[in-house]
Amino acid sequence: MEILAKDFSLQEKLNILADAAKYDVACTSSGSDRRGKKGFLGNTVACGICHSFASDGRCISLLKILLTNECIFDCKYCLNRASNDRPRATFTPEEICTLVVEFYRRNYIEGLFLSSGVLKSPTYTMEQIYRTIYLLRTRYHFRGYIHVKAIPGAPEELITKVGFLADRMSVNIELPTKESLRALAPHKKPENLIKPIRQIQNGIIGHRLSIGKSPQMERSTSNRYLRHSIFEENPYQRLETRQTVPSVGKSMPPKLPKDTSFVPAGQSTQMIIGASGESDLQLLSTTQKLYQQYDLKRVFFSAYVPLNEDSALPTLDTAPPLLREHRLYQADWLLRFYGFHADELLSTDHPNFNILLDPKCDWALRHLELFPVEVNTASYAKLLRVPGIGTKSAQRIVKARKQGYLDFSHLKKIGVVLKRAKYFITCNGKMMYRIPIEENFITRQLTGEDSRQAWAIEHPQTYRQLSLFDDFHFSRGTTTEDYQKSISGQI
Amino acid sequence: MDERKTVFTCNDQFEDMMTCIYDAWASRLGHSHVQLRTEPIGNLELFCDYRHVEKDSAKAASVVRSIQKKISMRAYMMIYRAAMSDQDDKLDAIYRFLVVGFYYGASIINYLQEPTVMRILELDRSVSNEAHSHREFIRFSNLPGDVLVSHISPKSNVLTLTAPHFADRLPSENWMIIDDTRYTAVVHPADQDYYLTTLSKKEMDHLSQLRDDPFVDLWKVFFKSIGIEQRKNPRCQRNMLPLWYRKHMTEFH
Numbered sequence: 001m002e003i004l005a006k007d008f009s010l011q012e013k014l015n016i017l018a019d020a021a022k023y024d025v026a027c028t029s030s031g032s033d034r035r036g037k038k039g040f041l042g043n044t045v046a047c048g049i050c051h052s053f054a055s056d057g058r059c060i061s062l063l064k065i066l067l068t069n070e071c072i073f074d075c076k077y078c079l080n081r082a083s084n085d086r087p088r089a090t091f092t093p094e095e096i097c098t099l100v101v102e103f104y105r106r107n108y109i110e111g112l113f114l115s116s117g118v119l120k121s122p123t124y125t126m127e128q129i130y131r132t133i134y135l136l137r138t139r140y141h142f143r144g145y146i147h148v149k150a151i152p153g154a155p156e157e158l159i160t161k162v163g164f165l166a167d168r169m170s171v172n173i174e175l176p177t178k179e180s181l182r183a184l185a186p187h188k189k190p191e192n193l194i195k196p197i198r199q200i201q202n203g204i205i206g207h208r209l210s211i212g213k214s215p216q217m218e219r220s221t222s223n224r225y226l227r228h229s230i231f232e233e234n235p236y237q238r239l240e241t242r243q244t245v246p247s248v249g250k251s252m253p254p255k256l257p258k259d260t261s262f263v264p265a266g267q268s269t270q271m272i273i274g275a276s277g278e279s280d281l282q283l284l285s286t287t288q289k290l291y292q293q294y295d296l297k298r299v300f301f302s303a304y305v306p307l308n309e310d311s312a313l314p315t316l317d318t319a320p321p322l323l324r325e326h327r328l329y330q331a332d333w334l335l336r337f338y339g340f341h342a343d344e345l346l347s348t349d350h351p352n353f354n355i356l357l358d359p360k361c362d363w364a365l366r367h368l369e370l371f372p373v374e375v376n377t378a379s380y381a382k383l384l385r386v387p388g389i390g391t392k393s394a395q396r397i398v399k400a401r402k403q404g405y406l407d408f409s410h411l412k413k414i415g416v417v418l419k420r421a422k423y424f425i426t427c428n429g430k431m432m433y434r435i436p437i438e439e440n441f442i443t444r445q446l447t448g449e450d451s452r453q454a455w456a457i458e459h460p461q462t463y464r465q466l467s468l469f470d471d472f473h474f475s476r477g478t479t480t481e482d483y484q485k486s487i488s489g490q491i
Numbered sequence: 492m493d494e495r496k497t498v499f500t501c502n503d504q505f506e507d508m509m510t511c512i513y514d515a516w517a518s519r520l521g522h523s524h525v526q527l528r529t530e531p532i533g534n535l536e537l538f539c540d541y542r543h544v545e546k547d548s549a550k551a552a553s554v555v556r557s558i559q560k561k562i563s564m565r566a567y568m569m570i571y572r573a574a575m576s577d578q579d580d581k582l583d584a585i586y587r588f589l590v591v592g593f594y595y596g597a598s599i600i601n602y603l604q605e606p607t608v609m610r611i612l613e614l615d616r617s618v619s620n621e622a623h624s625h626r627e628f629i630r631f632s633n634l635p636g637d638v639l640v641s642h643i644s645p646k647s648n649v650l651t652l653t654a655p656h657f658a659d660r661l662p663s664e665n666w667m668i669i670d671d672t673r674y675t676a677v678v679h680p681a682d683q684d685y686y687l688t689t690l691s692k693k694e695m696d697h698l699s700q701l702r703d704d705p706f707v708d709l710w711k712v713f714f715k716s717i718g719i720e721q722r723k724n725p726r727c728q729r730n731m732l733p734l735w736y737r738k739h740m741t742e743f744h
Contacts, residue, residue, distance in 0.1 A: 011712055019716040036659040038682055043660050049627050050731070052742060055718035057727025064717060102706045103713075105639060105664060106631045107657075108741070305721045320721055400603035410604050456726075 013089045014099070020069040020080055021115055023307075024172070024270065025300040029061040029110035029145040031265030032167040042104055042111070042144030044167060044265075049110050062113035062147060063103055067091055067128055071117030075185040077174070077275050079307045080117045090119065093132035097140045104144055111145030111167070112136070122153035130158060133165045145265075150196040152188065159196055163203050168265035168297070171196050176286040180276035183312055197294050200267055204295070207262035217266045217295050219336070222391055225380045226339035233341075236293040266297030273328065274321040275304040275313060279351035281342070284331055288342040291335065301328045323458040327353040334359055337391050338384045356447040356454060361387040364424060365446075368437055371424040375411065376401050387446075388421030408432050420446065496526055498536070501544045501582075503529040503648075505574050508582050509551035511544040515586065522590050527582040558589065563597040572622075573614035575648040584610045621645060622652035628732070629653065630741045631666060633704050639666035640698055642739050650677050651687065658685050669698060707741055714742040 008016070030048030050059035066080075068090035074082045096114070103109045114132065119125045129148060136142045148166040150159050163169060171193055175181045178190050205215040216231070223229050269290060271283060287299045303320035306313065331353065334340040338360070345359050346352070354362045364371065364387050373382055375397060383394040393415040400406060400414065407427045412418055422432040423442045435442075497520055501511035508529065515525045526539075535541070558567045570585050578584075587607040592599045602608045631639035639661070643649075650670050654677040657666065662682065669676040674695065679685035690698075737743040 011709055014709055015712050015716050018713050022717050022719055036662050038662045040663070041661065045656075051627050052714065052740070053728045053732040054714065055725065055728060056720075056722040057724040057731060058718075058722075059731065060714070060717060063713070099706075099709065102633075103710060105661065106633065106706065106710070106741070107629050107641070108710050303722070305719060322722065396603055399601040403598070403602045404604050406604065413609050414603055 008087075008089050010095060010099075013091060013095070014065070016087055016089045017066045017069055017091060018064065020117075021064045021066045021113070023079065023302065023305065024064065024113070024115055025058075025302045026147065026170060026268050026270060026298065027059055027061045027064055027113060028168075028268075028298065029147075031297055032145060032261075034143060034259075034261075034264075037143060040141040040143045041101060042142055044111070044143070044145045051107065051109055061110045062145065063100055063109045063111070064113040065091070065096070065099075065115075067096070067114060067116035067125070067132065068119045069117050070119050072120070073118055073185075073187040075174075075187065076308060076310045076312055077184055077272060077304065081308065084308065091132075093128070093135050096132050097136045097142075100136060100144075101140050101142060104142070109144075111142075111147070113147040115149040116151065118151060122151045123155055123158065126151045126154035126158045126162070130162050130165075133162065137165050147265075150200060152192040152196055154196070156199055159199060160203055163200060163263045164260060166263060167261075168268060169200050169263050170268040170270070171200075173269045173286075173290075174272050175276055176271050176278055176283055177276075180278065184276060197267060197269070197296075200263060201294050204263050204266065207260075217297055220391070222380070222395060223337070223339070226384070227381070228341075229339040230288055230292055230335055230341055234292045236289075267294070268296055268298040268300060270300035270302050272304050273301050273325050274318075279346075280324070280328065280331075280353050281346040281348065281351040283328060284335075284342040284346060287328075287332060288335055299332060301325050301332070319458075323355060323454055324353070326457050327355075327359060331359045339381055340385075356451050357443075358387070358450065360385070361420065361446055361450070365439055365443055368439055368442075371437060372426045372431060373424060374426050374429065376405055376428060386421055386424045388417035388419070388424070390415075495538055495540060496524055496536075497540045497542060498526045498528055498532075499542050499544055500528050500530050500532055502546070504546070505571065506548060506551040507544070507546045508574050508585070509554040510547045511582065512586055512589065513547075513550040513554050514542075514544045522586075525586075527586050528579070529582050533579075557593070561596065562589075562592045562599060566592060566597070566600055569600065569611055569615045572618045572652065573611050575652065576614045576618050577646045577648075578614060580610075581614055584614060618647045618649065618652070621647050622649040624736060625649050625653050626656050628736045628740055629657075629668065630739060632702065632741070633706070634698075634702060637665065639664055641666070641668045642671050642699065643668060644671045644738065648673065650675060653677075654679070654685055654687075667698075669695070671695070711742055 028048050029044065030046060032044040033046040034044045036043035048061060050061045052060040054060055068088070069080045069086070070088045070090065071078075071080045071082055080086070096112070100109070100112045104111070112133070114129055116125050116129060119128070129151070133146055133148060136146070146166045147168045147170065148162055150162070150169050150171050152171060173193055175184060181188060181190055204217070208215055219231055223231060226232065271286070273283070283301070290296045290299050303322050303325040304314065305320045306316045306318050309316055331345055334345065335342065340363070345363055353359055357365070364385070370385070373386055375383070380394055380398050383389050383397060384391065389397070396414045397406065397411070397416075400410070405428055408418065411421070411427070418432065423435055423437075423445065425431070497518065499511050499515040501507040511527055515527055518525065532541070555567065558570060570588070573581055573585055584607065588611045591602070591605060591607055595602065599608060600612075603612070625643055625645060629641045629643060631641045634640055648670070650668060653668065657668070658679055661679070665679065665681045667676050667678045669690065674690050676688055676690050677685050678688055
């Protein structure tokens with residue numbers, strides 16, 4: 001394979017290295033807000049911008065590529081593991097810069113997502129990554145979004161230098177427990193994974209304090225009305241942060257413009273779902289811990305797509321657990337925007353999400369004593385816990401009810417999903433219909449409505465509406481008898 | 492009592508619409524006796540007088556000033572976006588909104604119980620969403636001399652809503668965005684302010700010619716290889732990126 005490497009054209013390289021990068025989930029361009037500047041190319045927008053949607057329905061926001069797909073590691077789940085026989089290619093920094101700048105000018109992408117296999121050593125790989133984005137920021141005057149992977153095992157100084165140029169950095173944990181990490185990624189040590197995360201976090205805290213911001217990353221603004229969110233009730237809130245603030249100035253690269261930033265969009269990570277035997281509870285608790293302890297901006301989940309044959313892994317014909325991934329994302333949203341805690345949604349005797357119901361409905365059904373909620377008086381935090389009311393509709397309700405009472409027709413216009421919410425709310429003391437607040441009844445009603453949707457998520461390619469004529473084969477061929485009958489007027 | 496309605500009509504431009512509101516208000520016919528429409532008018536109604544209103548900058552400016560002063564800047568922005576919509580009832584909706592808006596003042600935008608307010612919010616939301624989608628899905632092609640040209644056929648008139656985004660993003664590039672359905676374009680010379688202009692058919696044809704560009708092929712390669720076969724989901728893709736946007740998108744050609 002080594003011999004071939006030199007002969008690849010840019011197009012072939014792009015094909016190989018985009019294909020190898022596609023299993024990384026994070027493609028968001030959010031969290032960083034930087035105005036454009038004359039003589040430079042690009043800006044960043046806080047809400048993030050998707051530029052296209054691939055055939056799998058996932059957004060394409062960044063040019064997601066690997067620097068190289070050569071790797072000295074042999075992680076069992078990974079396509080690029082050393083023991084796989086695959087075409088290997090490596091981009092030069094200039095090639096990457098040209099691609100980014102030219103794609104960006106045409107509004108194809110929002111920036112660069114640069115990951116890499118480990119070439120030669122973590123240090124060497126990280127150096128190559130640094131060189132690439134240094135060129136991009138300085139010689140190519142690029143001000144768009146850059147998301148870079150920190151390679152575990154790379155020296156601290158190098159990671160800090162990259163942090164000054166990137167918008168977001170991430171280290172993939174991939175597996176939530178030490179045991180599964182040992183089984184599936186024998187070359188990766190849990191300490192080595194946590195070390196760069198901790199270090200970037202310290203860098204972010206230091207930089208934020210030095211520019212007069214609070215040490216914690218910004219969260220959704222409506223979270224300030226939630227007194228019990230995971231960010232407010234944080235057992236890991238580090239009082240010691242003030243002592244361990246690293247001196248940022250030391251390793252600052254030369255020739256940086258005044259508006260310096262250090263990983264302004266924060267860190268993210270991803271975990272694989274379904275390659276090893278974790279429960280949803282373990283995954284979600286780890287997620288919550290990552291938000292609280294390391295102040296990550298996002299934790300991504302990736303339904304395991306079987307690529308390698310291995311006795312430690314699911315077989316190659318296993319379908320990716322898309323519904324489970326979907327449920328975990330729903331729960332992740334509940335943690336970040338709705339003030340839920342992991343232990344409210346799942347417990348040791350209820351360790352996995354309900355296939356038929358979304359996590360919020362599932363929670364509500366187990367806490368019927370809290371319902372119904374009166375829309376016209378309930379607090380924002382209480383409204384958010386009603387299935388069918390999201391952050392936007394809750395905010396609209398709070399604003400609108402100051403002007404006058406709301407009834408069900410108003411709620412519908414406001415955007416509340418009444419088919420779910422009607423079991424849990426009252427308007428001026430009245431429910432929408434005469435509905436018994438009874439677990440079995442409501443469960444039956446809700447699962448009937450949700451199961452079709454759940455099935456569609458699990459089977460994206462096969463889903464279609466049943467058609468009376470195509471599926472039941474009502475038509476049969478006409479026979480000579482029919483002709484005779486039609487002539488004689490019987491048909 | 493005279494039950495005849497008077498319909499004030501005007502061109503589908505923001506200044507014309509504001510003038511139209513001024514004239515309808517100043518006609519003293521009473522709010523329930525007037526209706527406002529933008530041209531072209533498809534079906535004429537019976538028992539209605541139609542009055543065409545010509546643009547008058549002074550009148551338009553005074554309406555804009557009143558909205559900003561008596562309601563709020565935020566309400567003005569909402570009205571501006573709603574006015575860019577392609578819905579027939581938009582101008583009348585704006586008029587009805589102003590009737591209650593001038594009465595309640597700045598707090599009006601929170602009266603979601605009020606149907607006229609809700610309608611403006613809906614129009615505003617749909618136009619803003621479309622403008623955002625165009626920020627995402629606009630594709631420039633690189634013409635000789637490093638001029639970036641993009642064609643769009645939006646439902647709402649989103650040119651002025653998308654241009655500031657690109658002016659901030661590509662300050663030192665020559666670019667233009669052309670609205671194929673309205674024959675208007677935003678032109679941005681490098682390091683200068685952008686301006687709005689109308690194009691003739693000939694200019695349009697000239698700018699629509701396709702040029703060879705190696706990065707188009709590279710982008711298509713990337714687009715194809717980034718999708719995961721095992722997760723293929725065209726339905727989700729259609730939800731996120733409706734088919735009508737794809738007409739002008741490089742990767743779908």
